[in-house]
Amino acid sequence: MTPAARLAASIDIIGSILERAAAADRVLADWQKHNRYAGSKDRRAIADQVYAVLRDQGMRRWRLEAAGAAVTPRLLVMADAATPLMEWQRLCDGGKYAPPVLDDAEAATLARLPSDEDAPLWARGNLPAAVLPLAEAAFGSDTDMELAALNGRAPLDLRVNLLKATREHLLEQLRGEEIAAAPTPFSPLGIRVPEKVRLEMNMLYRDGLIEPQDEAAQLAGLLVDARPGMTVVDLCAGAGGKTLLLAAAMRNQGELHAIDNDPRRLARLPVRLARAGVRNTTVHQADDLPRFLQEMEGRADRVLLDVPCTGSGTWRRNPEARWRYDPASLDEVLRRQAGLLDDGARLVKPGGVLVYATCSVLPVENGDQIDRFLGHHGEFTELPLSEVWGNTITVQRIQSGTRLSLTPYRHGTDGFFAVALRRAG
Incomplete structure (x- = not known):
């Protein structure tokens, strides 16, 4: 897929997530199921772009609102402070697999996005303004750090099934498969592995020795x-x-x-x-x-x-x-x-x-x-x-x-x- 085709796919997926009020991983899985021509690198690049938008949605919404524009899937994807307007115009060339050409209103919106220095905490913390008081009540002086952590990527934790195995045995087996497994710091049942492990293909999971659980x-x-x-x-x-x-x-x-x-x-x-x-x-x-x-x-x-x-x-x-x-x-x-x-x-x-x-x-x-x-x-x-x-x-x-x-x-x-x-x- 070309970069323009990947961008078009990302816009469609973001639109589906917003319109269907569905989980992002489910929408991505549905898209991949119905677009099997996309290679593994394409799927990874599209998923990365979708999650980058979702984890920066507060800032993107604030930029668009400050610019006086409605929040649309296209503009939400493009309201990226690091990408210049000319790049979006290059990618949206109206080609067969590319997004439609930017209209004048869209181009004007992207040209006048505000400086991030003035962004409020709700935008920087990526959550609706109405939720911010609840978050501050929960976190107090740690609110900034907790919101940043809550907006980060979660690790993949596994729970050992003690009916079938021990943690020590499973750590040894996972490491034997060249998976960088480590004990969780608090739970005596937990194993932490890299997020990219395809758990459904692992025999330890298929045989019921481990289960995903934070x-x-x-x-x-x-x-x-x-x-x-x-x-x-x-x-x-x-x-x-x-x-x-x-x-x-x-x-x-x-x-x-x-x-x-x-x-x-x-x-x-x-x-x-x-x-x-x-x-x-x-x-x-x-x-x-x-x-x-x-x-x-x-x-x-x-x-x-x-x-x-x-x-x-x-x-x-x-x-x-x-x-x-x-x-x-x-x-x-x-x-x-x-x-x-x-x-x-x-x-x-x-x-x-x-x-x-x-x-x-x-x-x-x-x-x-x-x-x-x-x-x-x-x-x-x-x-x-x-x-x-x-x-x-x-x-x-x-x-x-x-x-x-x-x-x-x-x-x-x-x-x-x-x-x-x-x-x-």
């Missing part, structure tokens, strides 16, 4: 402290990443129940369970929730609530998602989280533990929710992280206290929050 999610799963013989409920199981972790921690002994209200995500779980060698897990459909809550009331040793949230902690993996923030939607998410906390509390038996977790960095979804819950459920108290993890994880290297708050800048992980709540015996 280190923060692993730590939250370990906070459940699931043990063999327990009755454990994963009430918001999704596609089952933490369900698999819990099953391995239980050594396939005891009862593990997984349920979620998204049948499409839950449909992937049986295949993942089989690949991982899990035998103690029952998957329940969302329609079963009322009956399930009634039958399991007061029976669970552990309940994990990895609740639906804004996903703000994963924005470095999904840079396009931050521009879909909607205050009205957040209100609905908060109501749903509160309801799930009340449902989860019903399931916990006296002396049992409820773990609340989000992949969010926003206080309203995290500590504020726990404060509300404890105000209505005096039978629950927060557990110190050191008491839950014991010698498994060196808590002092992460943080002390009762509430786990992980961030990209401080910990090199996704943003994540988790807290363990014990019900009085």
Whole structure:
């Protein structure tokens, strides 16, 4: 493909991401599926350009708004301060595979883009202005550094399936395949590998010895402290990443129940369970929730609530998602989280533990929710992280206290929050 053809493809993909409100990796995969003529170098160059735009979207939007122009996919791609107008005019030559020629209005907009020196923090941090106060409440004096880290590239973390292997053995095997694998700094189950590893082609993954899972999610799963013989409920199981972790921690002994209200995500779980060698897990459909809550009331040793949230902690993996923030939607998410906390509390038996977790960095979804819950459920108290993890994880290297708050800048992980709540015996 010519540079002009790559540019045209990038504009089309950005347009699809904005119009469909779809994940960037899914749109890119769809484009590659329907344009198999594109070689590997072309696919990589187009993906790099798309993600460069998405990670610089705040600045590009600000430049266009300051220039008095509407934000269009074409202008969003071209509002790059490092590329002169003449280069865009050269590439947009109206050829068969090139973008259409720039019109006078577009050329005038690109010619008067403002200096980046005047850009506000929301633009530099690549997030909507409405989200900035929430980010500042979460990060305080570290806001600039955290936003920069949240806008960076995430590493690829893997979780070792202890039902089939040990971390030491898998590190040796990966290094034998000339993959620069290293232990994650905090999770005893994690391995960090280069982002470009094609995991779906690796036999260790295909045989169920490893699963992709960010280190923060692993730590939250370990906070459940699931043990063999327990009755454990994963009430918001999704596609089952933490369900698999819990099953391995239980050594396939005891009862593990997984349920979620998204049948499409839950449909992937049986295949993942089989690949991982899990035998103690029952998957329940969302329609079963009322009956399930009634039958399991007061029976669970552990309940994990990895609740639906804004996903703000994963924005470095999904840079396009931050521009879909909607205050009205957040209100609905908060109501749903509160309801799930009340449902989860019903399931916990006296002396049992409820773990609340989000992949969010926003206080309203995290500590504020726990404060509300404890105000209505005096039978629950927060557990110190050191008491839950014991010698498994060196808590002092992460943080002390009762509430786990992980961030990209401080910990090199996704943003994540988790807290363990014990019900009085």
